[in-house]
Amino acid sequence: MKKSLYTIAAVFFISGFISAQTIDLNKMPKPGPTPTVNIATPKTFKLKNGLTVMVVEDHKLPRVNTTLSFDHPPMIEGNKAGVSGIMAQLLGSGTSAISKDEFNRKVDFLGASINYGSNGAGLNTLSKYYPEVLNLFAAGITDAQFSEEELTKAKERSVAGLKSNELSAQVIGNRVFNALTYGKNSALGEFETEQSLNAITLGDVKEAYRKNYAPNNGYLVVIGDVKYNEVKDLVERAFNGWKKSDYKFETLPKFTNVDKTEIDVVDVPTAAQSVIMLGNVHTLKMKDPNYFAATAANYILGGGSLETRVNMNLREKNGFTYGAYTSLDTSKYDSSFNGTANVRGEVTDKAIKEFMTEIKGIKTIKPDELHNAKEKLKGTFIMSLERPETVARFALNLMTQNLPKDFYTNYLKSVDALTVAQVQKASDTFIQPNKMRIFVAGKTSEFGDQLESLGYPVKYFDAYANPTAKPEVKKVDANVTVASVADKYLSAIGGKDKVAKVTSISSDSSTKMQGMELNIKNTQAKGGKVNMEVSMMGNTVQKITFDGTKGYMAAQGNKMDMPAEMLAMYAKEKELFPELSFAASKDVTLAGIEKIEGNDAYVVKSGDTTYYYDVKSGLKVAEIKKQKMQGQEIQTPTYYSNYKEVNGVKFPFTIKVNQMGQDMQMDVKSYDLNKATPEDFK
Numbered sequence: 001m002k003k004s005l006y007t008i009a010a011v012f013f014i015s016g017f018i019s020a021q022t023i024d025l026n027k028m029p030k031p032g033p034t035p036t037v038n039i040a041t042p043k044t045f046k047l048k049n050g051l052t053v054m055v056v057e058d059h060k061l062p063r064v065n066t067t068l069s070f071d072h073p074p075m076i077e078g079n080k081a082g083v084s085g086i087m088a089q090l091l092g093s094g095t096s097a098i099s100k101d102e103f104n105r106k107v108d109f110l111g112a113s114i115n116y117g118s119n120g121a122g123l124n125t126l127s128k129y130y131p132e133v134l135n136l137f138a139a140g141i142t143d144a145q146f147s148e149e150e151l152t153k154a155k156e157r158s159v160a161g162l163k164s165n166e167l168s169a170q171v172i173g174n175r176v177f178n179a180l181t182y183g184k185n186s187a188l189g190e191f192e193t194e195q196s197l198n199a200i201t202l203g204d205v206k207e208a209y210r211k212n213y214a215p216n217n218g219y220l221v222v223i224g225d226v227k228y229n230e231v232k233d234l235v236e237r238a239f240n241g242w243k244k245s246d247y248k249f250e251t252l253p254k255f256t257n258v259d260k261t262e263i264d265v266v267d268v269p270t271a272a273q274s275v276i277m278l279g280n281v282h283t284l285k286m287k288d289p290n291y292f293a294a295t296a297a298n299y300i301l302g303g304g305s306l307e308t309r310v311n312m313n314l315r316e317k318n319g320f321t322y323g324a325y326t327s328l329d330t331s332k333y334d335s336s337f338n339g340t341a342n343v344r345g346e347v348t349d350k351a352i353k354e355f356m357t358e359i360k361g362i363k364t365i366k367p368d369e370l371h372n373a374k375e376k377l378k379g380t381f382i383m384s385l386e387r388p389e390t391v392a393r394f395a396l397n398l399m400t401q402n403l404p405k406d407f408y409t410n411y412l413k414s415v416d417a418l419t420v421a422q423v424q425k426a427s428d429t430f431i432q433p434n435k436m437r438i439f440v441a442g443k444t445s446e447f448g449d450q451l452e453s454l455g456y457p458v459k460y461f462d463a464y465a466n467p468t469a470k471p472e473v474k475k476v477d478a479n480v481t482v483a484s485v486a487d488k489y490l491s492a493i494g495g496k497d498k499v500a501k502v503t504s505i506s507s508d509s510s511t512k513m514q515g516m517e518l519n520i521k522n523t524q525a526k527g528g529k530v531n532m533e534v535s536m537m538g539n540t541v542q543k544i545t546f547d548g549t550k551g552y553m554a555a556q557g558n559k560m561d562m563p564a565e566m567l568a569m570y571a572k573e574k575e576l577f578p579e580l581s582f583a584a585s586k587d588v589t590l591a592g593i594e595k596i597e598g599n600d601a602y603v604v605k606s607g608d609t610t611y612y613y614d615v616k617s618g619l620k621v622a623e624i625k626k627q628k629m630q631g632q633e634i635q636t637p638t639y640y641s642n643y644k645e646v647n648g649v650k651f652p653f654t655i656k657v658n659q660m661g662q663d664m665q666m667d668v669k670s671y672d673l674n675k676a677t678p679e680d681f682k
Helices: 083-090 100-107 127-142 148-164 170-184 194-198 201-210 228-237 293-305 311-319 344-363 365-386 388-398 411-416 420-429 448-454 484-491 496-500 564-572
Strands: 043-046 050-057 063-070 113-117 118-125 218-224 262-267 272-282 320-331 335-345 437-443 458-461 504-513 516-525 531-536 539-546 551-555 558-561 589-597 599-606 607-613 622-631 634-645 649-659 662-673
Touching: 050 228, 050 388, 063 127, 063 388, 083 148, 100 127, 113 127, 113 448, 118 127, 127 228, 148 194, 148 201, 170 262, 170 272, 170 437, 218 228, 218 388, 262 448, 272 344, 293 311, 293 320, 293 344, 293 365, 293 411, 293 420, 311 320, 311 335, 311 344, 320 344, 335 344, 344 437, 344 448, 365 411, 365 420, 484 496, 484 589, 484 599, 484 607, 496 599, 551 564, 564 622, 589 607, 599 622
Parallel strands: 050 218, 262 437, 262 458
Antiparallel strands: 043 050, 063 118, 063 218, 113 118, 272 335, 272 437, 320 335, 504 516, 504 662, 516 531, 531 539, 539 551, 551 558, 589 599, 599 607, 607 622, 622 634, 634 649, 649 662
16 A cells, blocks of 8 residues: 655754855764753643643644543452443543534534543644533533443444454453463453453443542643633633542552563464563652663663664564564553564564563663664654643643653753663663563464573463463374365365366455455456455455466556565465365375364465364364565464355355454455456456
8 A cells, every 4th residue: 555654854044154065975964952942831720629720822823732631540440341441432422411423513513523531531623613622522521421322332342342352462462461460350450351341331331430530630731722811711611510539549559570580471373473572560760860761771672763672683683573672661550661572483482582682781782872862862852842742741741740840841951961871770770681571472383392492481371361281282183184184174165076166256345444344355266366356435445456477456546566476476376275186285284283263173284375174164264374575474364254155165254364463354245156257357
């Protein structure tokens, strides 16, 4: 797809000087002196109900940005885990005076945006409409309406989201990593399940709202083309009816690291890649003297641009991943250091070894590394000041994190003053390589035996953070062969004779991507011929065609020949049903039994493709293709289910694909057999 590139041009005027000198284009220009930044100080007032309001007048543009945030510890939801998310979905469903549809129509008519979340809300609008939009925004909070109908819809959406991510190694990894780090009975480690979501009642939602949305814990930040006195009057009238809450949040427990670095593993047999996450908790906060030095150390290690140490090692040097990163969290209620990378399964152990090498190596930093980090940190900070939400966050941090009043006005000076010795030493405050949890979610059959050679204890867990034994590789009975697996599959879908008569398959399916519905028409014929058209709202947005010899791709009015790597991949796919030729091929092997969605499946390998056939039913339940893309080897898993008969042959009507880490489900509406013509592939 065509990408839009946005650039920011900076123009410098140097009068009476530039024309008098010769510029050497082979030398990098020297950076000028660090500029002085002026960050507006908010005017603050407090309502009787405890709501703190901060106002920053900025008249450069006729817009107003308003954010509402709450400062309280995360709340344990227990057997109703997910209730805060459900509550957030129901906010904005209208008020006692206006329906949900009318509420949304008014917001759209005014060209504004209003968003409600589990721990805050925000609005953006033109300044001339601010009074009316603010009243709508406030009414959605102070006069929120929660109905059984909207609750049912929200629960259905949330449960569907859980089910769609059942096979995602990334989702499973995040869930188990947090549960192991913080404890699955804590506010930071608990996770929602289908059972916990279905157990939520309307009363639970209202109670979650009362606790989470309390003005005495709230901070309203208004930035834009407004006048303080006018805003004060508007806010006082809009939020006057909002009542305090007397709920006392529980203090978070003190989280601790493992006594000794260990590797924790979750087996995800369907994983296209291994999801590696590692980290530890710490006590560093923004107000600590080491904050800036620690930020620079993390930036050099993996928190900055593509030139960071872990990315240059794992991506550029070794080609294990598309990207490796680290992060330093110093929030009020959760301070942690984390690293992450998604790597090919067979190099999981090597990637972990290199990651840990870079983490331990951050104790030694070169002067030029620090210089580059300082320049980039300063540049990022300066650019962030153009965004109203950044200024709002700064104002909020000053109050909730007890920062010095000059923390942000002196930000650039604080970065400039850093020394190599300070940055090297600061890593001790947030990185503990000897007490670190190394976590992997992936296909353990590809790397499980190699992990123990790294020298760390290895523990195994299921997808819900329960300890389990190391997955065993099941042996195939001696009487099972590639030919018998293929025959059982062909018999299960209708019989070899009927399957052999299929010369083309056309399907019409739909899927959703970023909330938009896409329609996919896919026609395949013997000889590897393919024509796939993707449309949205009746318009074709992408087309891929291969006639058995040559092919092309088209998107957004642009057409290009199919790249050589893709041509080679399509040229290999001569048969609609490769199982018809398994018995005669010497390159097809039976590689064992693995779990696919909890059921045993025979594993058949053929070149760059691995097929999985359910042991009991014989049906093909998955396949994983290896392919080269932009110099990197990637795996694309596809899962098949919901088989139905079409003209005597069974086909899957539910197809799940994981492409570049993104899960997508295609629901097939119809199949047509033997109706393709040569014109379909032109």
